[in-house]
Amino acid sequence: MTLREIVVRPRVKASVLWGLVGVLAFLVALQAYELATGYRYSPTVKAGAALVVGVGATGLSYLAEERLFG
Numbered sequence: 001m002t003l004r005e006i007v008v009r010p011r012v013k014a015s016v017l018w019g020l021v022g023v024l025a026f027l028v029a030l031q032a033y034e035l036a037t038g039y040r041y042s043p044t045v046k047a048g049a050a051l052v053v054g055v056g057a058t059g060l061s062y063l064a065e066e067r068l069f070g
Contacts, residue, residue: 015062022057023050 027050034040 011062011065014065015058018061019054019058023054026050026053 027046030041030046030049
């Protein structure tokens with residue numbers, strides 16, 4: 001199976017992209033917080049929180065799309 005043979009449904013693709021947007025927005029906000037306060041989180045905490053945000057944003061956008069856009 002090659003990469004060209006993989007077919008992703010548009011709803012799944014949109015949800016994954018929204019998850020990526022959520023992760024990036026979270027990391028930007030965390031960086032701004034760290035710059036404003038001077039407090040630094042460990043990379044492990046950042047990665048764990050970003051993973052939770054990414055999974056949550058992906059799952060919620062998948063579930064909400066059907067209700068919002070029918």
